[in-house]
Amino acid sequence: MTQVHRRPIRIDIAVCTYRRAELDQTLLSLAVLSVPTGAIIRIIIADNDVTPSARGRVDAMRSAVPFEIVYVHCPASNISIARNACLDHASGDFLAFIDDDETASEDWLTEMLIMADTTGADAVLGPVQAVYANVAPAWMQRGDFHSTLPVWVAGEILTGYTCNVLLRRGAPSLAGRRFNIALGRSGGEDTEFFTHMHKAGGRIAYAADALVYEPVPNTRASVSWLSKRRYRMGQTHGRMLLEARGGFGRWRAIALAGTKSAYCFAAAALLSASPIKRHRYGLRGIMHAGVVSGLFGVREIEQYGNLEKAPQ
Template sequence: MASVDIAICTFRRPFLAETLRSIGRLDTAGHAIRVIIADNDVEPSARPLVDEMKGQLPFPLHYVHAPAANICIARNACLDAAQADFLAFVDDDEVVSRQWLAALVQKAEASDATSVLGPVRALYPATAPAWMVGGDFHSTLPVFVKGTIRTGYTCNVLIRRTASVRHLRFDPALGRTGGEDTDYFYRLTALGGSIDYAPDALVEEPVPADRATMAWLIRRRLRFGQTHGTLMRGAPLRALPVVAAKIMYCGLMTGLTAFSPIQRRRNWLRAVLHVGVAGGILGMRQAQHYGQPASS
């Protein structure tokens, strides 16, 4: 059986206790499990909670203080502390399903993939708008390009700790703006690594009220686009006309779907994404999204 380190980066989020309890209920399929908690606060604020949870979990808990307010510092601390065959990342505001880890490892072993992504299903509050729930704008799935996954995310992923990727680290320059996971997995695939998908490796994430807004979705899509534009290779003068055409097309589709609450917003968010791509290509500075107290 494989050994797996489960890594959780945290920053002042009490929901971490729920995440750990769900991990304690895992169907391990005989795999050896250890949990790494990287506390990204200036003070070791998560340590009391982790110490309390040690007696409630059937797996060893390893606490790392990794200050401060830069998610890449915490992610890299998890990479440094990892010792197992595989390293899995999950966020501190998520709950894993019983089969989550077994499904990730099973897919990795069957396909020999370097990394395996799982789905993140959003759980909406009762106050969320009907269009948001119906369109499911917050759930996370991998993006396939011509049948291949070229990059990934850290909210639900398993990484095989091969010699070729063990030296990879998250870029601290992206640790406050976001996009560090996209950058990391682009570099992983550039090294010849492969990314697969395990649809049964389900994780659920409650959507806080402050994220259940169109304004939050716009900021998120803009940041996604900026990250993609920053990481694009090639001459901006060649790429910008294509990006501009996509912005105009999505703007047109927004108008044509004006009477559809879901499609209108979906098309508008696509336009915002491409505006972000253009900004990234042009070197526009990204806003800082990390380093603030998290929603509970």
């Protein structure tokens, strides 16, 4: 009887980086991943700085990582350019994205692959657990305002994020798909990417045990940062609603988002004695205000690039 040998699964792990020393810890966490038998792992580092500032850091880490590392310089300060460089250099059956300030749990990749195999989904999302420093406000830590999870609508995930995701590269919904360069400094490029992927027939699954950890720096442990982020998220959603609706439908969406925003702000005022509930409703009100802004055609505010430079 002839024995059938399955072709090894090839997996690329993409890390887009911009002047972050935390990249070392990201790579060290990838170095100790549990890898399915026969799987071949390759890491793609996309350096988004004007100069190839991460090259020396990556070269210094090669001896500590048991996988091939491909370094790509893709200037400058536009995360969509870096993400697209990862898509262009990927050659595996799957492509996973993880951020350069995150660390992966040991079973991260295995859990993602199990879910991809079980569901046949085009994309698999995992949770991102925020890790707070002691200087973060107590209400922020208790309410966990920075962790990332997918949003279900009628039992289905309609969009995604790139801070913890596995893509099936051969999926028709991903063929030729790229991140929007125009959103590379504001954020929201991943929301648009996965929304269009889903509309093209792509299915998105969730692997609850495919956990990665993300420290919350002091610059982000503030109401102002959370407010800007929620407002930008709302702008992205509003802009995408505007693309899909016109005429009276647009005005109905504006009225609905405005009503939701007013309701959330009123609830925040009534719940002023509870910091967690007050901020949760307040931030939702800001997000809905962002939706109104997006529906009026206002472009997303820039939140990344030069606005958040991390030390070398």
